[in-house]
Amino acid sequence: MKLFIDAGNTRLKWCLDDQGRTLASGTGLLEEENPVSSAGELISQVRSVAISTVASEERRAHLLDSLAKLCPVPVQFYWSEQTRNGLVNAYQDVARMGADRWHAMYGAWLDHKQGFVVVDAGSAVTVDYVDSRGQHLGGYILPGLQMMLRSLRTDAARIWFDPEQGLATDPGSSTGECVNHGLAWLSGAMVERVIADAREHSLADVLVTGGDANRLIGLGLSGIHRPDLVLSGLRAIHAEETSE
Ligand SMILES: Nc1ncnc2c1ncn2[C@@H]1O[C@H](COP(=O)(O)OP(=O)(O)OP(=O)(O)O)[C@@H](O)[C@H]1O
Ligand SMILES: CC(C)(CO)[C@@H](O)C(=O)NCCC(=O)O
């Protein structure tokens, strides 16, 4: 059995794979003593681990330590690449691209050859465009939804509010409404731009992943929700690399 991990800046997503079949999956927090505690006893059956991560070196080392204690098996990290199976990265310096973006794009490329947008609404929001030739046209990195609220709360002395997950975008008449509606309004504007760009570049599909995917879909991002997109790309790449 193989363990696949997508370790973001906040959360970690894992799945257990037996010859391409998903036996179990779950989430954890990177700073926890055992970030894959939700896998329980199954962890003892793991024979190898493959990881896609954008966490700091410190957190990556912590994850390796935790895994070494739980199951002393080979661990392989997978990073961004220049090209794979027709998908071509727009970055000159691909080592700088977050592995999650490349793996999500590759996961999308396998099923959506007619051009697509990947929106990953995690700790940060990323938007990437790939055309029908597999050429990555480039992308955007924006602060995540929680990150924006947190910066308003910590960097502005007189802004106090309770965060809400609402979708209302009408002008607010209290601090709480102004902040919460403001975030929905800004996110909605981003959604409109993504839809307009997809049309302009003839990208057929919009794939949405990350913890805030449903919020963006609620704000009008009509797309395909693929919570497992990074893990899908990682699994495919691992399979290709180990079958050679
Ligand atoms: N159970 C949850 N725990 C934490 N965040 C959650 C949860 N459910 C939804 N969210 C939302 O998900 C966002 C984080 O998304 P996600 O878990 O995909 O991030 P991540 O993969 O750690 O981040 P990144 O890949 O950008 O580093 C937060 O902005 C938060 O609003
Ligand atoms: C943008 C995030 C944080 C999204 O998870 C991640 O992909 C990352 O750390 N990227 C590095 C910078 C880049 O992709 O150019």
Ligand SMILES: [K+]
């Ligand atoms: K992510």
